[in-house]
Amino acid sequence: MLKTLPEVRPSSVEYIDRSSDFAWLAANRENYVGKWVALFAGELVSAGESAQEVLEYSRRKGIERPLLVHVQDDLPFSGGWM
Amino acid sequence: LDVNEYTQPYAHRHYYPNSDAIEIPVVLISDKTTFVDVLGKLDTGSSFCIFERSCAELLNIELDGAADTRVRTATGFFYVYGRELTLSVFGYEWTTTVYFAESESFGLNILGRIGFLDHLRIGLVDYEQVLYCGLYNE
Numbered sequence: 470m471l472k473t474l475p476e477v478r479p480s481s482v483e484y485i486d487r488s489s490d491f492a493w494l495a496a497n498r499e500n501y502v503g504k505w506v507a508l509f510a511g512e513l514v515s516a517g518e519s520a521q522e523v524l525e526y527s528r529r530k531g532i533e534r535p536l537l538v539h540v541q542d543d544l545p546f547s548g549g550w551m
Numbered sequence: 552l553d554v555n556e557y558t559q560p561y562a563h564r565h566y567y568p569n570s571d572a573i574e575i576p577v578v579l580i581s582d583k584t585t586f587v588d589v590l591g592k593l594d595t596g597s598s599f600c601i602f603e604r605s606c607a608e609l610l611n612i613e614l615d616g617a618a619d620t621r622v623r624t625a626t627g628f629f630y631v632y633g634r635e636l637t638l639s640v641f642g643y644e645w646t647t648t649v650y651f652a653e654s655e656s657f658g659l660n661i662l663g664r665i666g667f668l669d670h671l672r673i674g675l676v677d678y679e680q681v682l683y684c685g686l687y688n689e
Contacts, residue, residue, distance in 0.1 A: 474687045475670040477645045480578070482586055484642035487576040488566065495568040520605040524587065536576055538590045539603060539658055546572055547625065548594045548661065 482534075490536045502542045507535035561674055561683035563641040570680060575662060578639035579649070581610040586639075589660055593673075593682070597663030598622070600638070600649040601631055606660065607651040610636070618653035629654060638666065641684050645670050 489511025497513070507514040507527040514535050515526040527535040567574050573593040579602065580586040587609045589602070599622065607614050618630035631650035638647055647666040662668070674683035 475645060477643050477670055477686055480639040480642050480644040481583070481637070482578050482580060482639055482644075484639075485576075485588070487588075490576075491566070491568050491574070498569070520603075520609055524609060534578075534586075534588050536588045536590065537609075539605075541659060543571060546592065546659075548596050 485534060485536075487536055494538060494540075498540055499543065501540040504540055506538050506540060507532070508538065509535045559672065559674065559685075560689065561672065561685040562689055563684040565641065565682045565684060567680050567682060573675070573677070573682060575640065575682070577660075577662065578644075579606060579610055580637040580639060580644070581612055585610055591660040591662040591667075593667075594661045594663050595668065597661050598665055599631070599661070599663045600647075600666040601657070601661045601663070602649060602651050603657055603660060604652050604655050607632070607634070612636070612651070614651055614653070620650065622650070629657070638670075640667075640671070643671070643686065 490508040493508055493511050501516055504516050505520045505523045506516045507523045509532045514532050515523045517523045520537055524537060575591050575593055577591045578586050578588050612634055614632045618632045620631050620633055621628050622631055630653040633648050633650050635648050637644050649666055672685045672687055
């Protein structure tokens with residue numbers, strides 16, 4: 470069967486290197502289990518109970534595109550949810 | 552033993568420091584001014600890309616009525632809403648159908664085959680916690 474290639478284009482939003490945000494998560498994840506955190510440039514911008522409040526707070530501080538993470542506990546993960 | 556050497560170039564190298572999951576930063580874009588940057592877990596055993604319900608709310612995507620798609624898991628099933636949007640990863644983007652969990656207790660984002668893996672070439676060296684990514688036509 471002949472398959473067509475997927476249509477992929479350069480992103481319309483600027484690519485942001487999240488390496489420093491990943492490093493922050495690796496170092497601090499256990500302190501924020503169950504919370505939403507907003508990260509930018511390797512720093513915590515805000516943390517809270519809901520994604521909406523965390524994102525709005527970040528944008529009020531002038532950070533339009535924080536990385537939003539719902540921090541999970543460190544139990545092993547399986548795709549077999551429920 | 553014959554071993555064929557096989558090399559394939561990738562444009563992007565991604566290090567994931569969390570050894571428990573292959574986490575990838577993605578941008579969900581619902582229109583030109585509405586987008587959100589979140590973390591997704593790569594799951595090659597998952598058919599779809601499934602995001603938390605709260606992600607839809609951040610994108611002003613309404614999830615009205617009964618969820619129309621049932622997803623099977625190892626231990627049961629759950630319901631999701633399918634919506635078309637743009638997914639951006641490592642500087643690439645494409646328009647696809649992704650799914651949002653009906654249940655608010657679904658607390659993670661899954662990057663599965665349809666809508667994610669079928670749009671990119673992926674190489675994985677899990678021992679080094681490194682994912683390589685490129686386009687089919689690179």
